[in-house]
Amino acid sequence: xxxxxxxxxxxxxxxxPCLTKMERMIISMQDPDMGIKLRNQRLLITVIPxxxxxxxxxxxxxxxxxxxxxxxxxxxxxxxxxxKADDSSYRFQTPYxxxxxxxxxxxxxxxxxxxxxxxxxxxxxxxxxxxxxxALHKRIxxxxxxxxxxxxxxxxxxxxxxxxxRIVLECQEQAYWLVNRPPPGTQDSIDHGPExxxxxxxxxxxxxxxxxxxxxxxxxxxxxxxxxxxxPSNPWITDDIMFWNMNSETVALPTKLRVERWSFSFMxxxxxxxxxxxFLTYLEKxxxxxxxxxxxACEDVRHGETAKIPEKVDEVYKQFLAPGAxxxxxxxxxxxxxTLEGLKRPHRFVLDDAQMHIYFLxxxxxxxxxxxxxxxxxxxxxxxxxxxxKKSVFPFxxxxxxxxxxxxxxxxxxxxxGKAKKTRIVTINNIKLKLNPIRKKKxxxxxxxxx
Amino acid sequence: MAAQEVASQPSDTLTTLxxxxxxxxxxLEEERAKLHDVELHQVAEKIEALGQFVMKxxxxxxxxxxxxxxxDWCKDKRRIVSSSQDGKVIVWDAFTTNxxxxxxxxxxxxxxxxxxxxxxxxxxxxLDNKCSVYPLSLDKNENLAAKKKSVxxxxxxxxxxxxxxxxxxxxxSSGDGTCALWDVESGQMLQSFHGHAADVLCLxxxxxxxxxxxxxxxxxxxxxxxxxxTGQCIQSFETHESDINSVRYYPSGDxxxxxxxxxxxxxxxxxxxxxxxxxxxxxxxFGTSSVDFSLSGRLxxxxxxxxxxxVWDVLKGTRVSILFGHENRVSTLRVxxxxxxxxxxxxxxxxxxxx
Numbered sequence: 001x002x003x004x005x006x007x008x009x010x011x012x013x014x015x016x017p018c019l020t021k022m023e024r025m026i027i028s029m030q031d032p033d034m035g036i037k038l039r040n041q042r043l044l045i046t047v048i049p050x051x052x053x054x055x056x057x058x059x060x061x062x063x064x065x066x067x068x069x070x071x072x073x074x075x076x077x078x079x080x081x082x083x084k085a086d087d088s089s090y091r092f093q094t095p096y097x098x099x100x101x102x103x104x105x106x107x108x109x110x111x112x113x114x115x116x117x118x119x120x121x122x123x124x125x126x127x128x129x130x131x132x133x134x135a136l137h138k139r140i141x142x143x144x145x146x147x148x149x150x151x152x153x154x155x156x157x158x159x160x161x162x163x164x165x166r167i168v169l170e171c172q173e174q175a176y177w178l179v180n181r182p183p184p185g186t187q188d189s190i191d192h193g194p195e196x197x198x199x200x201x202x203x204x205x206x207x208x209x210x211x212x213x214x215x216x217x218x219x220x221x222x223x224x225x226x227x228x229x230x231x232p233s234n235p236w237i238t239d240d241i242m243f244w245n246m247n248s249e250t251v252a253l254p255t256k257l258r259v260e261r262w263s264f265s266f267m268x269x270x271x272x273x274x275x276x277x278x279f280l281t282y283l284e285k286x287x288x289x290x291x292x293x294x295x296x297a298c299e300d301v302r303h304g305e306t307a308k309i310p311e312k313v314d315e316v317y318k319q320f321l322a323p324g325a326x327x328x329x330x331x332x333x334x335x336x337x338x339t340l341e342g343l344k345r346p347h348r349f350v351l352d353d354a355q356m357h358i359y360f361l362x363x364x365x366x367x368x369x370x371x372x373x374x375x376x377x378x379x380x381x382x383x384x385x386x387x388x389x390k391k392s393v394f395p396f397x398x399x400x401x402x403x404x405x406x407x408x409x410x411x412x413x414x415x416x417x418g419k420a421k422k423t424r425i426v427t428i429n430n431i432k433l434k435l436n437p438i439r440k441k442k443x444x445x446x447x448x449x450x451x
Numbered sequence: 452m453a454a455q456e457v458a459s460q461p462s463d464t465l466t467t468l469x470x471x472x473x474x475x476x477x478x479l480e481e482e483r484a485k486l487h488d489v490e491l492h493q494v495a496e497k498i499e500a501l502g503q504f505v506m507k508x509x510x511x512x513x514x515x516x517x518x519x520x521x522x523d524w525c526k527d528k529r530r531i532v533s534s535s536q537d538g539k540v541i542v543w544d545a546f547t548t549n550x551x552x553x554x555x556x557x558x559x560x561x562x563x564x565x566x567x568x569x570x571x572x573x574x575x576x577x578l579d580n581k582c583s584v585y586p587l588s589l590d591k592n593e594n595l596a597a598k599k600k601s602v603x604x605x606x607x608x609x610x611x612x613x614x615x616x617x618x619x620x621x622x623x624s625s626g627d628g629t630c631a632l633w634d635v636e637s638g639q640m641l642q643s644f645h646g647h648a649a650d651v652l653c654l655x656x657x658x659x660x661x662x663x664x665x666x667x668x669x670x671x672x673x674x675x676x677x678x679x680x681t682g683q684c685i686q687s688f689e690t691h692e693s694d695i696n697s698v699r700y701y702p703s704g705d706x707x708x709x710x711x712x713x714x715x716x717x718x719x720x721x722x723x724x725x726x727x728x729x730x731x732x733x734x735x736x737f738g739t740s741s742v743d744f745s746l747s748g749r750l751x752x753x754x755x756x757x758x759x760x761x762v763w764d765v766l767k768g769t770r771v772s773i774l775f776g777h778e779n780r781v782s783t784l785r786v787x788x789x790x791x792x793x794x795x796x797x798x799x800x801x802x803x804x805x806x
Binding site: 022055058187191196213214216217218219223224225235243247267302303304306349359402406 | 491525615702793
């Protein structure tokens with residue numbers, strides 16, 4: 001991202017708005033009435049005066065950024081660009097050297113700076129500065145006379161200043177170059193991403209609300225592990241993977257929360273493989289299982305390989321839409337007509353209308369009845385509420401972090417067995433344990449519930 | 452129309468049109484305003500405030516040799532793929548912190564990566580202007596790069612990519628100002644999406660029932676919602692003041708959040724067709740690089756360029772917590788599929804899992 005660019009029509013576009021904001025804060029900090037207390041030529045930074053309430057930690061953090069971006073520099077250890085929460089001294093950088101005014105730092109200016117240093121120290125530059133100096137000398141050799149001349153001129157002019165001013169100016173210049181040409185091994189704080197082009201547009205602001213958000217958040221809160229924790233425990237916190245085992249696709253008995261979630265929306269039911277299976281069982285009892293099968297087949301067309309679309313669509317027609325088909329789905333005549341017409345030239349979305357019709361049929365009719373059915377209520381009653389596992393009392397006794405079979409392995413094995421590529425169910429017996437040898441000694445599923 | 456006539460008037464016409472467009476925009480906003488009632492945070496007043504928030508780094512993944520730019524979770528809730536500036540793409544089991552696969556891309560700045568829904572492949576791309584798919588092989592001796600499939604081709608850098616509901620299609624966004632939908636097997640472009648006036652930086656797929664839309668955000672400060680079937684932009688939102696770096700749908704699919712260089716996150720409601728909330732603070736001056744919701748949608752996590760992560764109460768609009776830890780920009784942030792944790796990637800070369 002560029003900081004300031006002149007686009008083609010001469011409109012300047014600032015892409016680092018953070019700099020303007022920082023500069024505004026820096027200016028207000030130096031306000032004689034409201035700003036920070038200054039002492040002679042030194043000043044102390046203890047807290048950033050601001051109307052909003054922020055913690056000391058955050059204030060320190062913001063202060064760190066000011067130092068990193070060169071708006072404030074330390075006096076004692078100038079090469080150490082950090083803000084310390086003690087009484088060390090710092091100085092505000094002059095706007096002349098602000099990032100927004102002099103960006104990008106010019107090679108020529110850097111060459112002149114190093115040349116000045118070189119002359120003053122009679123060739124005794126620091127290692128990395130020496131390297132830069134030599135590299136620049138090579139690169140802009142054609143203007144080197146100019147560089148040396150400028151350097152000599154600037155040194156001569158500075159000798160004529162008062163000692164105090166000269167020291168300050170040298171500090172300022174040094175601070176600027178420490179930010180813009182950081183020594184190797186230190187962080188480049190003004191590092192930015194790749195170039196972006198942009199254009200201008202105007203903005204507007206308004207607000208509106210719907211009670212929907214409150215309801216949704218309240219409904220899902222017990223299911224949100226970050227908000228309310230999860231039982232038996234959050235694997236990332238306790239290193240215990242029971243939570244994942246108990247909620248896996250092929251577990252024998254699901255948890256109560258999981259079964260409850262199927263009642264939130266039809267999509268929740270379908271998104272859970274286990275929920276989908278249960279629903280299919282119910283539909284079979286009602287002799288309307290073909291609806292769900294049709295819907296799944298349509299999904300497969302929509303999201304599958306482009307090359308396979310014609311053959312898949314043909315299969316769907318034969319199984320579900322053709323007159324007298326074994327699993328004929330009941331679509332209204334208008335949609336059926338339109339679909340059959342479209343089948344003459346099959347494309348990815350040719351079954352969309354029919355699919356939507358069946359989806360909403362299931363959603364409005366079968367789904368609510370499923371939730372009231374014995375099958376569902378029974379499962380809900382039997383569903384598990386896991387016991388809470390507390391984090392280990394002894395912090396040093398960390399549980400073994402078990403590996404799990406890679407999803408890639410599961411499919412490979414399934415393929416080897418000649419099963420359909422779609423099978424993603426992991427069965428323990430089929431898996432060849434090719435895990436990291438260090439972890440091999442323990443069995444890797446803790447739960448006895450896992451089948 | 453005579454050529455001379457046209458030549459003498461273009462600047463006048465342009466100015467008039469510009470003014471007219473601005474007037475129309477203002478009128479549109481006025482009409483939108485008439486339809487609203489109460490603000491989100493006002494209704495949320497009655498809800499309990501969130502208590503003290505304690506989230507810590509539970510895992511630190513070290514292994515990248517340079518800035519981490521992007522990451523994505525596997526559906527198994529513990530594996531992740533991450534990509535970095537030095538061209539490396541690594542697949543980790545974040546739970547054990549083991550590295551499982553590594554690929555070196557032929558380009559630097561791999562800004563986008565995604566895990567396939569099956570868990571059997573990853574997609575990535577960046578300054579090479581392409582999106583490539585690597586099937587994950589468990590044979591330690593096999594070079595993953597050998598089976599690489601080049602899928603997408605753009606005319607500028609790839610900024611984001613994501614698989615749709617299957618391994619067979621990929622959605623991409625690019626610095627060339629467009630998004631596109633691709634068939635993985637054939638590499639054919641199925642649909643392209645034009646409408647952004649500048650680089651598109653991010654995208655997210657809608658979790659809707661009909662699964663046909665996605666949202667994108669760009670350097671033109673716009674967030675656009677697209678119909679994947681027709682390629683049309685069906686809604687657009689333009690209230691940010693700078694580049695939009697990240698967009699993410701609210702779990703229900705009825706809204707989305709965006710994070711921008713203007714240091715704010717915003718929530719846009721799709722049915723109301725307007726911005727619903729802004730998440731900002733005067734002390735936050737650096738841009739948001741990435742955003743994601745907790746499972747219930749109550750919390751919004753934002754990774755920022757000032758190295759921190761801010762946690763927002765989506766309903767009340769207040770900041771719940773600020774998380775320190777990274778030593779450079781947070782460039783990417785995703786909540787895990789089951790909401791037990793979130794992962795942040797940073798220019799400090801590491802990834803952290805927080806819970």
